[in-house]
Amino acid sequence: MKIVIPVLSLETGGTRFIYQLANELVDKGHSVEIVLPEHACVAWPLRAKITRVKELTRDTIPAADFLLPNFYPTVFPAWESKKGRVVRLSLGYEPIWVNEKETALASYLIDAPIISLSQWHRQLILQGTGRDSTIIPGGVDTSIFRPSAKKSLSTGRPVIAYILRSKEHGYTWKGSDDFWEACRQLIQLVPNFELRIVATEGANYQAPLPYEVVNAHSDLEMAQFYAQADIFVSTSYFESFSMPLLEAMACCTAVIATDNGGSRDYTKNGENCLLVPPSDIKQLTHAMAQLLTQAEKRNQLALNGLQFAQPWTWRRSADLLEALLYRLMHT
Known part of the structure; x- marks a missing residue:
């Protein structure tokens, strides 16, 4: 079948869902065309x-069996x-975070089927x-996101990894201030650890402790970032799915995350990760301290x-x- 996907850009985290699905559909023999403005960024190989x-x-949208x-x-x-035929692909329920709330809401009220990414997203x-x-749901490419040697094996200092999204670029729901405050409290409890950061927008915050900025512009580099860490932390208030948690798991890295809604379909507190309530700095600090000091629990x-x-391919x-x-x- 012919599928056309109009996008504004393919550079932010959530749009990775589009490029991954587009590539898989091409591999399955479908004709897939991505249509985007002439100066828009394409950050991944399509x-x-x-x-x-x-x-x-x-007028600039090509004809197809389906428009997504x-x-x-x-x-x-x-x-x-x-x-x-239009199928409304929702990567996030925009009325809860964009300024043009009425316009965003209207985009869900047209007579077109809707795709959501998780049970929580569906309910929203x-x-x-x-x-x-x-x-x-989203997935993970386990041929790229896979285990490799931990940096701590050579240094003796466990590593916490974190993806820093800039409030100045509109990412107000990512909980970065909560993370920094938890780190400030953490160093009073467990001073012997390293912090590695991927700063997607190039953000540079006054942090309460030194940290290493890791430049990761490809899936392979992100996989290395996850895999070399002992713990990956995410502090979002809400997410439709949250691919980084699944990617970190596939790299055999212990995950600590806020209960952001969209990851509930695959996160099991105390079984494959530790979950804490959003904005609960005390519980976040405790969870990080626990996994830094309890290697057996972290490894399990x-x-x-x-x-x-x-299975989440x-x-x-x-x-x-x-x-x-x-x-x-056929309907």
């Missing part, structure tokens, strides 16, 4: 056709083009719009996470999407 246009309008707009400004050009859309959706969580992540996600589109073709 096997799908890339078409650049001056701007996304109903994923962010609210791309929905209306796709819908108005009438060049294929259902509560906000009264409309149900089909869950197509990491091994359980590694095992649990294996992008091919499985693509199979579910393909099955949905075939069903829609």
Whole structure:
């Protein structure tokens, strides 16, 4: 089948869902075309056709069996083009975090099927719009995200890894201030550890302790970042799915995360990770101290996470999407 995916860019974390699914659908024999503005960034290698246009309008959207707009400004050009059946792919329920809330909400009220990424995400859309959706979860490429030697084996100092998203770039829900405060308290309890940071927007914060900035611009570099750490920490208040947690698990790294909603389909507190309430700095600090000082528990969580992540492949996600589109073709 022919699938067109109009996007504004392919550079931020969530849009990795699109490039992974697009590549898998191409590998399954479908014709996939990504349409985006002429100066938009494409941060990952795509096997799908890339078409650049001056701007996304109903006239610049190509014809296809299905159009899969994923962010609210791309929905209306796709819908108005009438060049294929629209399936509204939601990477996040925008009315809870964008300024144009009414416009974002309207993008869910058109007469088009909706795809969500998790049970929590599905419920959020259902509560906000009264409309149900089909869950197509994210995945992990276990040929890239896999275990390798921990840095602490040579230094004797356990490593905490963290992805820093900048509030100045609009990422107010990532909980970075909570993380820094937890670190400030942590060094009073467990001073012997290292902190490694991937700063996606180039953010440079006044932190309460020294940290190493890791430049990771590819999946392979991100995999090394996760795998070399002993603990990966995430502090988001909400996420539709949260791929980094699954990627860290696939790298056999113990995960500490806030209960962000979207990761509930694969996170099991005390079994394959430690979960703490969002913004609860006391519990976050305690969880980090616990895993820094209890190597046996840390290693068991990491091994359980590694095992649990294996079935969550992008091919499985693509199979579910393909099955949905075939069903829609016959209705």
